[in-house]
Amino acid sequence: MKNSLQLPSGYHELLQELKTRIRGAQVRAAFAVTRELVLLYWSIGREISQRFDREDWGGKIVDRLSKDLQAEFPGVEGFSPRSLRYMRTFAEAWPDEPILQQLAAKLPWGHHMVLLDRVKEGETREWYLRAALENGWSRNVLVHMISGQLREREGKALTNFQRELPPRESDLAEQILKDPYNFDFLTVTTAAKEREIENGLLSHLRDLLLELGRGFSFVGSQVPLTVDDRTFYIDLLFYHVRLHRYFVFELKVGDFEPEYAGKLSFYLAAVNRTLRTPVEGPSIGVLLCESRSGPMVEFALENINQPIGVSTYRVTRELPAPIQDELPTVEDLQEVVNKLRTEIETLRREPSNGE
Structure with a gap:
């Protein structure tokens, strides 16, 4: 018809x-x-x-x-x-x-459907469009970046780059860093130590590189630096192929402390002396802490002449084992649900007092 x-x-x-x-x-x-x-x-x-x-x-x-x-x-x-x-x-x-x-x-139609569904503000949609093209994101990666609010986090680290790097390089370096870094792919206990988190990041290196962004190449972890017959170890060392310089990442559990900046400055000086070649720019340091105070970071970086950024990070936390032992399992909860269903069905079948 x-x-x-x-x-x-x-x-x-x-x-x-x-x-x-x-x-x-x-x-x-x-x-x-x-x-x-x-x-x-x-x-x-x-x-x-x-x-x-x-x-x-x-x-x-x-x-x-x-x-x-x-x-x-x-x-x-x-x-x-x-x-x-x-x-x-x-x-x-x-x-x-x-x-x-x-x-x-230039972007596939499936990507546009994601942008239309998930990003309502025009300027933000264009930002993700440009980022997807520049970084070659798949559709799933685009979804991940939008869900993780990449735009809101990019360029939010506290740094001294404006003072310690040439203008063009300082702007690019600031854009590269995020705050906070989203390590939700990593699950650790509430009492996790720095090495546990570091090892977890290494076991998810692909996710870590995706979160750091385009241009980062992994060099190594616990990289030894020998100075005056003493050996020090860098938590995570990366090389950035666009900026042509090393990035030294130091991972800290808990709040930022001023002495962290001094130690990282020392590491940067050592990397510049022992690893850097004449064609590469000065190395950049990144302190990753669970939390930080703006004024404290500002004061700590004020007299440091190495480029350093301070960012926070977040991970998925497990409950401590003693608490986990006290919580019901999925099977326990399912048993309770089944019991309640049985009782409800029984009550439904029973005649009421008025009958």
Whole structure:
């Protein structure tokens, strides 16, 4: 039975125009080139958006349009009512065609669906779009970065970079650091020591490098530095391929203490003397603490002439073993639930006193 929906003026012309446009895109790109597909979806979304604004189309028109396009292009995915609504939202999210051509068209459609679903503010959406392109994030990584609020954390470390690094390098170095670092992939006890957390990070090195960001290359852990016949050990040593310099990470459990900055400054001087080559820039230090006070960090870094940043980190904490032993297991809870269900069913079957 034919749909009795009253079609508005201009609908059939639009349908024919879209059919022609879709066929053209199929010929040019066989629907395989990301850019052509995204540009096609944007153009469809813009047409739908403009018709809705100009001619006051109802929502059921999208359902009818979807049905007609699917009939014309059987087996071709992407023309469901939900997809067409995404296209409309996509076109409205990127009304500036130069930005569409230069940026948005380079990102796969699945990424755009994530951005539309999870990021509502335009400036923030563009930030994640640029970051995804620059870092080559997969769709799952993009979801992870948005969920972890990367934009809110990036560039928030307390540093002395403005004083100790050239302007361009200090800006880039500050953007590289985050606060807090999200190590939620790591589960440790509440009484975890620094080596336990460090070993956990190494066992999740891929996740650690993803959290640190593009450009970091792992050099080693507990890297020995011998000075005046004494050997000291760096917790984590990385090399940044864009800044061409070493990054020395020191991991501390608990609050920031002023003496941590002095010791890290010593490590940086030793790395510059023993590992750095003439073509590399001065090494950068990063103190990772569970918490820190802004004024205390500021005072601690005031007279240090090595570039140092101080950030916090978060991990997933387990309850101590004695408390865990006192808590019911999943099996215990399930047994209680089953018992309650049995009692409820029994009460339901029993006749009431009034019967």
